[in-house]
Amino acid sequence: MPVTRMSMASREPDVALAVIRGLQPGFDFARDGDDAAFSFAVSHLGDERLSLDRLHLVCTARGVADPMTTFNVCEASPGMHLEVGREQLDIGRPFLYPLAPIESSWEHEARAHSVRVDIDAVETLAREYFGRPGLQVRFTGSAPLDPAAERHWRSVATHLHGPGSEPEVFDNVLLRDALFRTVAAALLSDFPNDTLDLPPAHDGGVAPPASIRRAIAYMEEHLAEPIGLVDIAAASRLSPRGLQDAFRRIVGVSPTQYLRSLRLSAARADLLAADLVHRDTVSAIAHRWGFTHVPRFAAAYRAEYGEYPHETLAR
Template sequence: MQYSLSWAASRPEEAIEALAPVYRNVDIRTDDEHRFGVSTLESGDPTVTLSSFDWTADGRGRSEANSFFTVGDVYAGSVTVTAGRETLDSSRLMLIPPRRLDASWTGSHSARTVRLERATIDAYARNHFGVSATGVRFTETRAISPVHEALWRAVERHAREEVAAHPDLLHNDLIWDETARHLVATLLTVFPNSTLEVAAPRDGAAALPASVRRAIAYMEEHVAEPVTIADIAAAARLSPRGIQDAFARIVGHSPMRHLRLLRLEAARNDLLLADPTNGHTVADIARRWGFPHVPRFAEAYRAQFGENPRVTLQR
């Protein structure tokens, strides 16, 4: 369901309350409470959301990891942004991953953001490119080139000014769905990611049959739980032999291997978000995602991602 809202806050506590439905454990502080203020305009739907922010006075904020990627464009003033342990270049268009976020700013600044849920990005890639066994992996937080930055800004401006600014267009499901898809497609074009090496289907047919899509959706939903081939087959509405044959023919590997790849990707995401100084270990994360034998997990992880899981944890 599409929506549009605006709000303003003159105290950090008010800003925290307004942002709490979106950001986990958000905290905002300032040493200049008399000048502090923030106003925002937000529109879209829960999966793809356009926002604009205007902040006054010095401040700092943080939030826990979330389920969405954010494209941030600071067009007035400056902000220091750290995602996990990576400091982003906020002087350019930046992709903020779903990690712990810390930000600080001196003086007033203004920014435009687009939030895109990870599941929406993965679903688009899966339907357009075919199977994406481990989800979309972004490898850089900067756009490929200035031309790509200009492309993103043009598409975002169209979405913001030509669609979201007009209630009759924003609430037209057909128009908004295409606008949201355009933003996701542009995201996958502008920032380096794993889909750039995947060719789209050439025959114009649906990327995946419904049975395989159902099986993958079931695995993604239950990735942290014990799952059998019978469970996957039931979700796909096929026999165990039928779903095995479908995956071998269409995906190129077995359903259980697909589940294993999903779990490896989930473990990688946790390793990137974890803080070893707080006692997080490779073994704990491996077991969380169904890998009780840590040396075998490390071997599979190196084969899939080209590095030792301990290296990922230390980033």
């Protein structure tokens, strides 16, 4: 995994906008008084799983941004206001950005530093630890669980932005992997999410039974085909009832729920890669992956990703 480093400063708003958009999807801002003094500075260090960012903007402005595509825990300067939907985030503490559109405002200047981790990588680690192949991590709040969790997260973030960011540490593959695992563990331990009550696998990660592996492989191979529980059970060499019981016990969801999640993921990939010139539509993509009822597809998609399919398509 290659490491990227970047540090720059500018007094040009257009330059700032282009750079920040590379870190925060769909970011835009409007200054109060375009003739007022403006400056920004940014630094970035990361690989495809873990990134550390610092940002300093000198201006008075309002900003908007698309939903985050990573788990992003930020600490911001006093005077900043951040809203997601109707929720105003408490910036007096470290906060986890919800996966939803963001509105922000600040006076005179804004400072922030953040720790970002790849969602898929965190979920892979959680699946290994809890021994649940289909586990998906859902955060239920943006603030740390309690003062002890906040202190723990701050200590992890301080180490990352300090000794952990030194080239002799971050550029070492083994040490960087350890940093990622520390951050992922702290994120799952310090912020409210639906894995907190799960028992760990006895050895920290067990392979799923062969029947479950066969069922998942069959689903992935026939994802765009009209398969159902009976087909999946036959491929797994279990009865439909036996497969349902095994899936709920080991994976945490039913086989059909797991199949739907796989199809929603495939549909999202198509929506993000859609070519509007060739008239890719939400309906066409939904039908491609077996969703015949588009409104129900849209509702399930929003529940899974925090936005409607047409919003993803419009990016």
